[in-house]
Amino acid sequence: MDINNETIFVTGANRGLGLAFAREAVRRGAKSVYAGMRNTDGFDEPGIVPVRIDVTDPASVGAAAATAADTTILINNAGVAALIDNPLAADFEAQSKALFDVNFYGLARVTQAFEPGLSKHHHAAIINVLSDIVWLPRPYLTPYAASKAAAWSYTNQLRFHLAEPGIQVLGLHVGFLDTDLTNGIDVPKTSPVDVAIQTFDALAAKKSEIMADKGTVLLKSTLSDEVPGYITPPAGLY
Numbered sequence: 001m002d003i004n005n006e007t008i009f010v011t012g013a014n015r016g017l018g019l020a021f022a023r024e025a026v027r028r029g030a031k032s033v034y035a036g037m038r039n040t041d042g043f044d045e046p047g048i049v050p051v052r053i054d055v056t057d058p059a060s061v062g063a064a065a066a067t068a069a070d071t072t073i074l075i076n077n078a079g080v081a082a083l084i085d086n087p088l089a090a091d092f093e094a095q096s097k098a099l100f101d102v103n104f105y106g107l108a109r110v111t112q113a114f115e116p117g118l119s120k121h122h123h124a125a126i127i128n129v130l131s132d133i134v135w136l137p138r139p140y141l142t143p144y145a146a147s148k149a150a151a152w153s154y155t156n157q158l159r160f161h162l163a164e165p166g167i168q169v170l171g172l173h174v175g176f177l178d179t180d181l182t183n184g185i186d187v188p189k190t191s192p193v194d195v196a197i198q199t200f201d202a203l204a205a206k207k208s209e210i211m212a213d214k215g216t217v218l219l220k221s222t223l224s225d226e227v228p229g230y231i232t233p234p235a236g237l238y
């Protein structure tokens with residue numbers, strides 16, 4: 001599905017990857033671009049309409065879906081991360097609940113609210129922003145990894161369920177991006193603009209999944225190995 005002449009709604013679009021998606025949609029000639037964000041104050045970007053949405057708040061999600069009822073491409077981008085000591089840390093449960101509320105339940109809430117509008121169109125799409133972390137052992141990111149793995153699973157069920165009404169569901173997996181989320185982490189990072197471009201190209205090519213950097217491509221390629229990357233990460237990966 002091409003972006004040109006479509007109506008896009010992106011969650012978490014005031015900064016980072018979400019803003020890169022919104023700007024790239026404008027550049028590709030989208031009819032309307034809604035940028036979902038928790039605080040719309042001072043947001044001023046040519047061709048982009050800010051819409052208030054907190055994905056943890058069902059009332060705000062419902063109001064945003066009503067405001068943007070003409071959406072044909074939903075991008076579930078909003079996400080949060082947190083570092084913990086390890087999977088047995090005392091704050092594991094509290095951090096997991098907070099992260100699941102945004103990264104898993106939030107994604108599902110927004111999808112449920114927008115789906116009736118999407119289904120009314122002859123063609124529509126949902127892009128879910130996932131991560132390479134679903135296949136990567138990083139104990140300090142355990143709550144984040146679990147929430148993204150749950151979102152990956154939801155994406156796979158959703159894709160199958162929505163095949164009949166013809167809604168394209170695209171899962172985006174990517175490693176470290178150069179955004180606020182990875183401030184202070186000193187590793188090579190991919191540009192969010194590059195990821196937005198690759199993702200929209202994959203959508204146009206009718207793909208169901210995209211691995212948006214070399215590390216994620218390498219990691220996924222190990223999944224059927226005798227010792228896959230989620231047991232022993234491939235050499236040279238970050």
Ligand SMILES: NC(=O)c1ccc[n+]([C@@H]2O[C@H](COP(=O)([O-])OP(=O)(O)OC[C@H]3O[C@@H](n4cnc5c(N)ncnc54)[C@H](OP(=O)(O)O)[C@@H]3O)[C@@H](O)[C@H]2O)c1
Pocket residue numbers: 011012013014015016017018037038039053054055056076077078079080102106129130131132174175176177178179180181182
């Ligand atoms: N950065 C990476 O290395 C990386 C790698 C793989 C996947 N991802 C995923 O990419 C997506 C975008 O992340 P990013 O790197 O652009 O991070 P970011 O710069 O920290 O942006 C996160 C965005 O999510 C929004 N958000 C957080 N909680 C929200 C809520 N309850 N309701 C609505 N919006 C909320 C934030 O809004 P506020 O400004 O109000 O906080 C912000 O707009 C996330 O799903 C993330 O998990 C990132």
